[in-house]
Amino acid sequence: MKNIAENREISTPDRPLLSIRDLQVEFETMEGRLRAVDGVGFHINSGETLGLVGESGCGKSVTAMSILRLLPSPPTRTSGRIDFGQTNILELSPSDLRKIRGKAISMIFQEPMTSLNPIMTIGRQISEGVMVHMMNNEKEAWERAVEMLRRVQIPSPRERAWEYPHKLSGGMRQRAMIAMALACRPELLLADEPTTALDVTIQAQIMAVMARLKDEFKTSILLITHDLGLIAEMADRVVVMYAGQVVEEGGVKEVFKEPLHPYTAGLMGSVPVLGRKFSEGRKRLEEIPGVVPSLRDMPLGCRFRSRCTRVDHLCQEGAPRLCEMGSDRKVRCWQWSK
């Protein structure tokens, strides 16, 4: 584990920073085993922002949580590979795993309200992680915390460090979360719906802070969201998930220009776009009819079949595979793999 850093040095640029292969996440429940993530695979390159999109329950948060093995086990069972550099995270011992958590890979969550410990000062919540990974000196760690609060543009950071979370607004709390996540200069930041719980105006500010710090710290980001606007703005590449599987992957520009999977196309159709008018017929805000199939009874064949507009007999008979469509472009649809 000591040489994980060196391993990673060797790994770039040919080897991606993080690569997930055939990830399966199952939950043991009273009604049997539910598979929330089914054979997911994608990679994140050094310095890039990868967007991970999908409806709620599609398994995107579960995927992110399993990168740091944050899902409780039992009842969760995880299999597959998650390679960080040359290390398979899923095989790390608990103590080696802790050296990655918060240091090489860190995470911010959707709810800044509940993600911060209500009875610990902001400064302490940042410095305790710093003390684990960077320095053992309490005073220095505190200084680092104050410095990070300043970097996320919290006004009068030295005073704010002594505050408890309930004294801060939602936006300020999420800034504090970002400060906490970036305090140990991680190489990868997992951002799980970082702005969903915030007001629209605050969302933009938070994303600006993240974008700036990403460059400053040279951190890669896995941005999980259902907000396609955010993806368009922030991400280099995008992975679309549906019902526990990856259905499309590619560069943001390419995917937005020409979505290959009907689901991706549907998602884009349901985003309001400025300048379009209701009167322009087809271009009004569209809905994808139907609902995501339940994990309890996944249909055979294509999982999107029941909601798809371009369904044919193949979709009933077998599950489509994720097919390479040129360089760095993949889609899971019979339409493209006939």
Next chain:
Amino acid sequence: MLQYLFKRLLSIIPVLIGMSLLLFFMLRSLPGDPAQVLAGQMASQEDIQLIRVQLGLDKPVYVQYGKFVINLLKLDLGRSARTQNPVIQEIWARLPNTITLSVVAIVLACLLGIPAGVVSAIRPYTWVDYLVTSTALFGVSMPVFWLGLMLVVVFSVMLGWLPAGGTGGITYLILPSITLAAFVTAFIARMTRASMLESLGQDFVTTARAKGLRENVVIIRHALKNALIPIITVIGLQFGNLLGGAILTETVFAWPGMGRLIVDSILARDYPMIQGSILIFGLLYVLINILVDLLYAFVDPRIRYD
């Protein structure tokens, strides 16, 4: 913080007024002549007349209540009908024993109950959890006095290790404090388990894990500290049960505390003594709850600052 303390102290005033009203009417709702009751059954006619004048029983009720409150404030609780000593003097002699017993019991209960609940919560539905939860369930279902007697049977009668009752060295404290602590320990363990399970499911615990903290740091510094907030409230409320249990425990072990005093007074129909002891018990309970509130504010910054 000071403002919170002040508010909290203000809020007990209606409670104290209520208590005094309850006690005032308690004696007056007794059948027969209150003067006769207060003087005791052996009192002569002159004594009763004297008490009647002393208490101003000929005056209107609100005047009587005013006098009663003034006497309370002066801690003048009258004289025992049984011993003729001032009530307050008898209480002072017994109170330290009850406080010793209760403090030892509550400390014991916290030291055992909280760790048991935590262990149970971090390994839910394992044999450790079942052991803790079923022992705790037995603990809250057992009559205190029966447990006390059974401990006497085993440790005093059969093994001869510990005294069956009375006071003396530390050995005399062991069985009564275990007896008194049992129910509260079990209650605290149950509460800790529930509170920890909730706390462990919170997002900030995941955040703490994501930081790379060691699991025991996550559990103690993050989960347990938050779980303690409801636990402290429960401990405060459980003090009521503890004081109630003290009455029974003291009777079992012939422990010369307030509980024995009150029971003996009831059996002897010594009403001034009953009134005085209930008042002191009530005050003790109120006082403890204020202490608990302060502790609460100490743990939870949201209360401290708002």
Next chain:
Amino acid sequence: MTEPTFTQTPQPSLTPPAGPWRRRWSALKRNKAAMLGAILILVYVLTAAFAPLLSPGDPAAPDLMNSLEGPSAKHLLGTDQLGRSILARIIHGSQVSLLIAVGVIAVGLFIGVPVGLISGYYGGAVDFIIQRITDMFLAFPGFLLALALVAILGVGVTNVVISIGIYMIPLYIRLVRAQVLTVRGEIYVEAAKAVGTNDIKILYKHILPNVMVPIIVQTSLGMGMAILFAAGLGFLGVGVQPPQPEWGTMLGAGRSYIFNAPHVATFPGIAIFLVVLGFNLLGDGLRDALDPRVKV
């Protein structure tokens, strides 16, 4: 996960959630602890109901020649200081204990629940006054309050029921009031108010069904507590009076013989323990099975 799905727009419900009692019952049946508790309680109820048939002889007939005998084939649980069969006394004692528990709960329910509903529903001055009175009673440790009331009212079954019942009332008031406050703002209550339904009907038809679960749980746990309190009073000699057989009183009498005949105090204690255990098991199980908040 609060993100919107694309087609579902949940409509706020205008009717109270239909009481899913059937589903609750099946959840309860699956809860082993609750079922064990229910069986224990059932055994006691049957024992109380058929006490004269089950009892090996007269619980009150003294037989001084055979006092303080240990368990034997003749007297399964031995005899007490007056030579009475302890088993017979325990069996008959179940009647008193259960009667007291039911009486206490009745006092608590019939006064506490309506007052709690009113306090929570109307708020304002009514609520303030009720709450101050509640505080006053809860300012005393529960057992002490019951003991003090017995000291005033005197001993005996009825007075024991009243004394413990008076302590139970503020517990129900608190519980019900807190529940009412959480459902008072619900849309179905608002809707009922908006269409001019009268208050009593709202309380009875819309609020009460939604506060039933905690009341049921409290009732089971309260039964256990009432039995413990009554036994405690009996133990101190201020509860149910001899010769009427009552477990706590039996234990109190047995205390004097703890050195040479510990069985006299042991068996009534086990009787108390098992029935209280039954009510606690059932109460816990009810809470787990019925309270939606606890469910994952």
